[in-house]
Amino acid sequence: MPSPAFRETSDAIEVHDAPDAAGPDPHARLRGLGYEDAAALLRPRSNTASPAAGQDDTAETRGAAGAESDFSEKLAKWSATAPKQNYDHVRFRGVMVNKRTRQLVRRAEKIMREHFNHDDFRFSFSQGSYNRSVSASAGTHDGGGALDIRTRGHRKKVVDHMVQSLRMAGFAAWSRGRGHDSFGGSPHLHAIAVGDRELAPIARAQVTDFAHGRNGLRGHARDPDRKLKAPVPKWAKNKLNKLRR
Numbered sequence: 181m182p183s184p185a186f187r188e189t190s191d192a193i194e195v196h197d198a199p200d201a202a203g204p205d206p207h208a209r210l211r212g213l214g215y216e217d218a219a220a221l222l223r224p225r226s227n228t229a230s231p232a233a234g235q236d237d238t239a240e241t242r243g244a245a246g247a248e249s250d251f252s253e254k255l256a257k258w259s260a261t262a263p264k265q266n267y268d269h270v271r272f273r274g275v276m277v278n279k280r281t282r283q284l285v286r287r288a289e290k291i292m293r294e295h296f297n298h299d300d301f302r303f304s305f306s307q308g309s310y311n312r313s314v315s316a317s318a319g320t321h322d323g324g325g326a327l328d329i330r331t332r333g334h335r336k337k338v339v340d341h342m343v344q345s346l347r348m349a350g351f352a353a354w355s356r357g358r359g360h361d362s363f364g365g366s367p368h369l370h371a372i373a374v375g376d377r378e379l380a381p382i383a384r385a386q387v388t389d390f391a392h393g394r395n396g397l398r399g400h401a402r403d404p405d406r407k408l409k410a411p412v413p414k415w416a417k418n419k420l421n422k423l424r425r
């Protein structure tokens with residue numbers, strides 16, 4: 181009979197199947213790309229050779245570019261393919277989520293590992309979904325699709341990559357507690373899965389806020405992470421565009 185611990189172990193096995201991609205600075209390609217440039221980034225690279233790279237095209241750099249290109253194809257596939265609409269509840273690293281949310285987390289984790297080169301990276305959670313016990317969250321975690329992600333112990337750059345990876349996977353995600361909100365004492369990331377059919381009403385409103393480049397908090401201040409240039413997948417972008425009308 182599978183216990184929660186057993187299921188957690190199974191999860192760990194499933195998510196550790198990715199070979200680590202190597203590359204000098206693969207996310208350099210992200211710089212200068214805006215929110216609207218998702219399709220350009222997520223399309224597999226074909227004939228977009230960098231002029232600078234041509235100068236010293238050693239075997240090693242060609243290999244790294246190849247690995248990155250393979251991952252670009254995976255990103256393009258994820259961009260075109262929304263996660264399965266599976267709302268079965270599962271325990272996942274200590275919190276409750278639905279399977280759709282778990283699938284998106286796994287995508288984000290692979291982006292952390294293979295695009296941002298944080299080998300063996302794993303998200304860890306301080307709050308999940310379907311959780312009506314935390315009044316401080318004002319109901320955002322009552323339904324599906326919601327996660328709070330721990331950031332303590334990570335460098336600023338890594339936290340930035342976490343926000344980017346979550347957004348690139350299809351979450352409305354923001355950093356909290358970095359000096360632009362009232363969460364100073366408890367830094368974390370707050371993430372809501374775009375397109376989740378079981379979102380709490382207030383979580384749904386946060387996704388709308390995200391679509392408008394806002395922070396999802398009372399007052400609707402500007403998205404504190406707007407400079408991070410994280411292109412959202414095409415399926416999520418279509419949903420966000422509808423919310424902007």
Ligand SMILES: [Zn+2]
Pocket residue numbers: 307317320321326327328369370371
């Ligand atoms: Zn939260």
